[in-house]
Amino acid sequence: MPFDAASQPLSPPRWRTLSADEGDSWLSLTLEGRPLIQLRLVPGACLEVHLQSLCPERPYQALWAACYWLLSRDVACQRLAWHLPEGVPQALASGLLLPGEQPGVYLCERALFWQLPQPWLGDTAASVYPQQMQISNGKRHPRRAPKPRGEVYRRFDARLGSWVSLRALEIDQDLERFSRWQNNPRVDAFWQESGSLQQHREYLEKLEADPHTLTLIGCFDDEPFAYFEAYWAKEDRIAPFYSADDYDRGIHMLVGEEAHRGPHKVASWLSALVHYLFLDDPRTQRVVAEPRADNGKMIGYMHDQCFHCDKEFDFPHKRAALMILGRERFFDRCTLV
Template sequence: MTWHYPASIDTPVAVLLDGGNRLMLSGNAGELLAAAQLRHDGPDDAGLSDVKIDPARPDGAHLLAALIDAIFIRLPDVNRILLPAAKALPPVAALATRRAQAPGTGQEAAIVERAVFRQLPLLWREQRSHTAYPCLRSSIGPEDRLPPLRPPRPSGVMYRRWVPEIGLTVTLRPIDRRTDLSLFHGWMNQGRVAHFWELAKSEAELDNYLAEQEADPHLFGVIASFDGDPVGYFEFYWAKEDRLGPYYEPEDFDRGWHGLVGNSRHLGRPKTRALFAAVTHYLFLDDPRTLRIVGEPRASHQKMLSYTAEMAYVKVKEFDFPHKRAALVCCDRDRFFREVRL
């Protein structure tokens, strides 16, 4: 059984594959929401037929996305899935980008590609916390790097995804200094964290640090959790107006992040990899105009560099900040979705 989080539903849905290769999608109360027959069309291809989704439901594309997600999770070598054409299954039009002939029948089929599918915000990104902004020029920001007008920070859970490798659901939500300050203070005052973040300060000082963030439209802090248990802290920023901006040629929608694992119960490579994958995935989902995600870890922080390399980040160069020797790392959207298995 696999778990999925359609943006149209407040609770998770489950997909069960029975012995006859029948996929059944059930809601939180056990009600059947959709079903389909899975077939294997080749070493890299799979297909769905006999798809049953209530045509009266307005979220048919979300339910179909959950079935497709289940296949990609179960069959990591499969890179594309053939489905009935949109004229026979209308929700396909929101998912497929190519057409082909179904093997054995010669009928028209629609193709959903893994690298395309993972970029669609039908799953994972919580729509209620998302505010889409047009590209409006602003005169507020660094005079030499004026950004577009930035949307306000999200509220509530922004991202939710079940990670099969660890059997846990990762969530991302903005930090709230009114309720998270004690947690934030404890993490920042751990020796291994303070060595890199240099924020081993009092609660009052850290409260002021977070208050200054709330007045800054270019970044905000995030709490990551596994199954509701707070795990780590991340800062998401728009790179153009960040301190990193002068050290490379930024585009308007480049994003970046800093991060730490503060909960020692969740240390270890599999969970850290899951966090870094979720962070990168969310930042690409948040705005389709974001084509690059950048970072500036310490050049000597080999463990962090190894994690980012595993997430398709490339080390571009080393440079000197006033406070550290840094490595500029960059993750390209196409490469991330082509190489990183989510």
């Protein structure tokens, strides 16, 4: 989406053409070839950011872009101290900036920045769905929002130099791909869902009708490579095995394309998947998973992303490891770039 000074501020660009001219003590950003913001930087225990010029049509987007650039280029940077002649109301209202102790100084906290839903969620971002408790299959849980369609998450991964995105699965579009992945012996060893196209259509149609599960396709640079199931834990088979909160989310994960395997790719898509689930509903405090207990490689990848193994337990069909990642831990140790 191109930058347009006349566009609605609630629909910010996806920053495809954001570029920088920078040094140790300065930064200049442009978007669509137009000057966006110019800064003087003073390194220290907390990076001091002094505003030199700002795009008057889009001050919030300019501040956001600068915070993004500075936090992304240094994963160890936890805080920015902005020196501004006056506050930007939208930046303060959203949590992008916090008032500092000194007049004219505003703080950007890394743990807060990555919790802002835009632009990661794009047009799917919405207000929090209202809560009403209901009972289904003997389980009391909140009524769930209607499932989204289309793309739900997009972020540029600076480490890979690629866009990582998530979109809702479309059965007619994705059935053959899903079936090919499930019939891969490597995948079948863990999922045990090999079968015919018709069997896989029935499997996906059942999930499509299930309000507690969202099926997703993961993409790198818009090339599908993985299938994910995101489920509400309170209504899931996992609920009896731990104290599930009303908005806990769980994940099942399948990488189907061999070219996109490996720890560097897992670090990208797993962090993106968890990031999406925490942004999708701010009431979600934990993301859980239950890989097979003998799947040491996947469990190791999850440890790398700050999951911890709470325990092992027995499902009827497997011995599972209960992996948990809390919202506070994810954002406080956030290594997204």
